[in-house]
Amino acid sequence: METRxxxxxxxxxxxxxxxxxxxxxxxxxxxxxxVPLLQQGIFVNKPRARNAQEEPLVDDExxxxxxxxxxxxxxxxxxxxxxxxxxxxxxxxxxxxxxLPLFIKADVAxxxxxxxxxxxxxxxxxxxxxxxxxxxxxxRGR
Numbered sequence: 001m002e003t004r005x006x007x008x009x010x011x012x013x014x015x016x017x018x019x020x021x022x023x024x025x026x027x028x029x030x031x032x033x034x035v036p037l038l039q040q041g042i043f044v045n046k047p048r049a050r051n052a053q054e055e056p057l058v059d060d061e062x063x064x065x066x067x068x069x070x071x072x073x074x075x076x077x078x079x080x081x082x083x084x085x086x087x088x089x090x091x092x093x094x095x096x097x098x099x100l101p102l103f104i105k106a107d108v109a110x111x112x113x114x115x116x117x118x119x120x121x122x123x124x125x126x127x128x129x130x131x132x133x134x135x136x137x138x139x140r141g142r
Contacts, residue, residue: 042067042075047108048137055131058103064093065133066122068106068114086118090125101129 044067057063067075074081076089094102102122106115115132122130 042069042078044069044105044107045109046105046133046135049134050137052134052136055101055103057100058131058133060097060100062097063100063103064090065103065105066090066118068104068110068118070107070109072110072114074118087121087125090122090127094125094127098126101131102127103131103133105133 058065065077067078069075074083074086076086076093081089090102094100104115104118104122106118119130
């Protein structure tokens with residue numbers, strides 16, 4: 001009753017920041033979960049090499065990239081390909097830009113024979129330049 005006599009209503013005009021912080025934390029968690037899901041591509045643990053050379057053509061949008069995953073799935077430019085369709089799909093891709101090399105990116109756990117078979121099929125399809133993708137190994141002792 002005394003607050004009414006002085007003209008105050010007992011309501012404060014301060015901003016309550018707690019609900020805003022709760023909303024921001026929820027949004028942060030949502031973004032942390034969804035951003036990795038939006039990244040496209042196929043994860044492959046590539047082998048390492050000390051003498052790897054940079055190839056600027058690998059980033060060309062018309063370049064053909066064949067990816068072999070750890071479990072043996074084969075992708076041509078992020079599109080899954082069956083074992084019987086590999087040669088015809090390589091021929092289609094290389095026909096677009098025959099001057100560009102074909103790049104093969106295989107997981108380190110993939111059997112060597114599978115990579116050799118893929119190189120052989122690429123040669124059958126008429127590919128002359130083939131690049132094997134690796135990660136550069138850093139020399140720490142030198």
